[in-house]
Amino acid sequence: MIMNKLANMDRLRWIELVLLAVAFIVLLIIPQISGAATITMVSRIMIFAVFAMAYDILRGFIGVIHLGFALFIGGGAYFVGILFFHQGATIPMLLLAVVGTTIYSAIWALIVGKISGKSGMLATAMITMAFSEIMRNLMTVWRTVTRGEDGIAFRVPAPFNDRTMMFYACFIFMILMAFVLYKFTKSPTGRVWQAVRENEQRAIFLGYNTARARTIALLVASIVGGLAGVMFGLNSRFVNTEALGMQMTYDAMLYSLLGGAGTLFGAILGSTVVILFQNFLLDLRPIHAIFERWLLFFGALYIVVVMFMPHGIMGYYNAWKEKRAQKKRMAKEAASS
Amino acid sequence: MGNILLRTENLSIQFGALKAVNDVSLSIEADKFTAILGPNGAGKTTFFNLISGLYKPSSGKVFFKDKEITKLTPQQRIHAGMGRSFQLTNVFPALSAHENVRLSVQSAAKVRFNKLVKSYRKYTDIYEETDRILQRILLFDKAYTRAGDLSHGEQRKLELGMVLAQKPEVLLLDEPTAGMSIEEVPVMIDLLRSIKDAGDTTIVLIEHKMNMVKALSDVIVVLVNGEVLCQGDPEAVSNDPAVMAAYLGGGVVSVAT
Numbered sequence A: 001m002i003m004n005k006l007a008n009m010d011r012l013r014w015i016e017l018v019l020l021a022v023a024f025i026v027l028l029i030i031p032q033i034s035g036a037a038t039i040t041m042v043s044r045i046m047i048f049a050v051f052a053m054a055y056d057i058l059r060g061f062i063g064v065i066h067l068g069f070a071l072f073i074g075g076g077a078y079f080v081g082i083l084f085f086h087q088g089a090t091i092p093m094l095l096l097a098v099v100g101t102t103i104y105s106a107i108w109a110l111i112v113g114k115i116s117g118k119s120g121m122l123a124t125a126m127i128t129m130a131f132s133e134i135m136r137n138l139m140t141v142w143r144t145v146t147r148g149e150d151g152i153a154f155r156v157p158a159p160f161n162d163r164t165m166m167f168y169a170c171f172i173f174m175i176l177m178a179f180v181l182y183k184f185t186k187s188p189t190g191r192v193w194q195a196v197r198e199n200e201q202r203a204i205f206l207g208y209n210t211a212r213a214r215t216i217a218l219l220v221a222s223i224v225g226g227l228a229g230v231m232f233g234l235n236s237r238f239v240n241t242e243a244l245g246m247q248m249t250y251d252a253m254l255y256s257l258l259g260g261a262g263t264l265f266g267a268i269l270g271s272t273v274v275i276l277f278q279n280f281l282l283d284l285r286p287i288h289a290i291f292e293r294w295l296l297f298f299g300a301l302y303i304v305v306v307m308f309m310p311h312g313i314m315g316y317y318n319a320w321k322e323k324r325a326q327k328k329r330m331a332k333e334a335a336s337s
Numbered sequence B: 001m002g003n004i005l006l007r008t009e010n011l012s013i014q015f016g017a018l019k020a021v022n023d024v025s026l027s028i029e030a031d032k033f034t035a036i037l038g039p040n041g042a043g044k045t046t047f048f049n050l051i052s053g054l055y056k057p058s059s060g061k062v063f064f065k066d067k068e069i070t071k072l073t074p075q076q077r078i079h080a081g082m083g084r085s086f087q088l089t090n091v092f093p094a095l096s097a098h099e100n101v102r103l104s105v106q107s108a109a110k111v112r113f114n115k116l117v118k119s120y121r122k123y124t125d126i127y128e129e130t131d132r133i134l135q136r137i138l139l140f141d142k143a144y145t146r147a148g149d150l151s152h153g154e155q156r157k158l159e160l161g162m163v164l165a166q167k168p169e170v171l172l173l174d175e176p177t178a179g180m181s182i183e184e185v186p187v188m189i190d191l192l193r194s195i196k197d198a199g200d201t202t203i204v205l206i207e208h209k210m211n212m213v214k215a216l217s218d219v220i221v222v223l224v225n226g227e228v229l230c231q232g233d234p235e236a237v238s239n240d241p242a243v244m245a246a247y248l249g250g251g252v253v254s255v256a257t
Helices: A002-007 A011-033 A036-062 A070-087 A091-118 A121-141 A163-185 A188-198 A200-205 A210-236 A246-259 A265-283 A289-308 A312-336 B044-052 B074-080 B097-108 B124-136 B152-164 B184-198 B234-239 B241-247
Strands: B004-015 B018-029 B033-037 B059-064 B082-084 B170-174 B202-207 B219-224 B227-232
Touching: A011 A036, A011 A163, A036 A070, A036 A163, A036 A188, A036 A210, A036 A246, A036 A265, A070 A091, A070 A121, A070 A210, A070 A246, A091 A121, A091 A210, A121 A246, A163 A188, A163 A210, A163 A265, A188 A200, A188 A210, A188 B097, A200 A210, A200 B074, A246 A265, A246 A289, A246 A312, A265 A289, A265 A312, A289 A312, B004 B044, B004 B202, B018 B044, B018 B202, B018 B219, B018 B227, B033 B044, B044 B082, B044 B170, B044 B202, B074 B082, B082 B152, B097 B124, B097 B152, B124 B152, B152 B170, B152 B184, B184 B202, B219 B234, B227 B234, B227 B241, B234 B241
Parallel strands: B033 B202, B033 B219, B082 B170, B170 B202
Antiparallel strands: B004 B018, B004 B059, B219 B227
16 A cells, blocks of 8 residues: 555655655764764754744744743753753753753743733733843843853763764654654644634634633643753753843744744754854855854845745745646646546 | 524623614524624624624623623633624635635534644544535635635635534624625525525524515614614515615615615
8 A cells, every 4th residue: 555655656755755865864874974063063953953843833833923932942951951060960860851841841831821812922022032031131140050141061961971872862852853743733733723823813713712722832832942952951061041042032933934934844944054054154264254254144045035935945845836736737637628 | 482592681882982882682583594784884793793702792791592691702602602704704814715614613523622643634524524514615626725815705605614614503694795796696695595494503694785685584683873773574674664764875775676
């Protein structure tokens, strides 16, 4: 049966599958063929891919603009950092960090859910931004534990102290989270998320408790974002207040929008493209000092993407695919009549 | 008196100095086709918004199936068996026609937030029901067109399908023919007639031209300036001198047709 299915597949679908398989294999062998810097960078890409996918659940599916998303990557990283630094780098402490992060993320999700049910999208955006700034300032002044802006460097327990093992942990983490989030978006509940984004009033009049739908989406996104934070801490072995900074939220937003909001896979693509491009530009520094200011080029790229692909790379690709399928259908109809 | 399904008691709402709905006490019988007529600004849609819970009344009560529902939220009223459509087309534009209806069927099947893992495609009964409704509203051929790309008339039919999918006991339809082209109106009227003939739901419909619904209605209620002017069977209402006097030039009673 599977063979039949494979034989009937569209050529494009074949190409997609082959590309995915190639990406999978490349990721598998990267740690064997490249140096520590590349391994850490790719690990970072995978962690931020998960972070951006979680953001996409809010921005692309349910339609909540969460400008305090740094709360989660920073929160998870701080849980790992503080526990490892003060209590010792052990696996039980890691588990404690995971549990702590989950509870912490869930609490924020419930608070934001309450607020977004009452106030509009814009007010929610502003309030969540304030939340993450409050948290960042809290971590700045709580010097005895966090060392403020200097941050804490810490050891991580085996097997995560090995770069290769850490890489595979990130790889598994990304695939697992992508699978879980994909499943959620294809569930009946996930389909309601899109309805809420499209037209909340209509969703209410179909009998859906849209506030509840939003809270579920916030819980899912926040917890996954927080877990990405735990991985971020493990991978960086360092955390300071930058992890809670607005830049983190902007990054998640940028990755998911560039890759294509509402597609999940776009977030993976976005974080890959952006981080690779950023490193490529930084590598050009010896040629000219202007490459030190890589953000300049990045801004230009971003403008180009927004102008020519307002729905991101995946959005552009999906639209092209849709058009192609339509053309095919029309050709078929013309041939049969 | 037959079986009263929906009742309002001295229902009023005030926006500033404007009494949009003023002291309306209405009883709507089950299994009757009731049309609420009135010129623009008579308070028809506001009245619907009060019944369906979008607005809270300044005073008065709403009863549904002998239970007071004045304090219930819109979605509690939907769960109790109310379905409503909107005057301005109100669909999910970026989703397919199929998905629009499917979401409604899904809610009616009580698959709301208890299912977070199983793929929505695996609920075959929901899929079958969706197809049935798409056939009923004559949109089966356009099932996978984006709702936003459908013609206006098709979007109105889609909305009707979404309300039907709820299997409501009472169907509140806010000008289902609003903005439709001349060719599309008869199709919608036929559709309404088939729903009426199926006999499993009570229809309350807002309209501002009497000739549109005269043949369909069992009861006509005329609303002017937020108050009930008269209520009765179509013949009596259209011959009522008060209605004639109030509406000549108001566009409600079209004498010519």
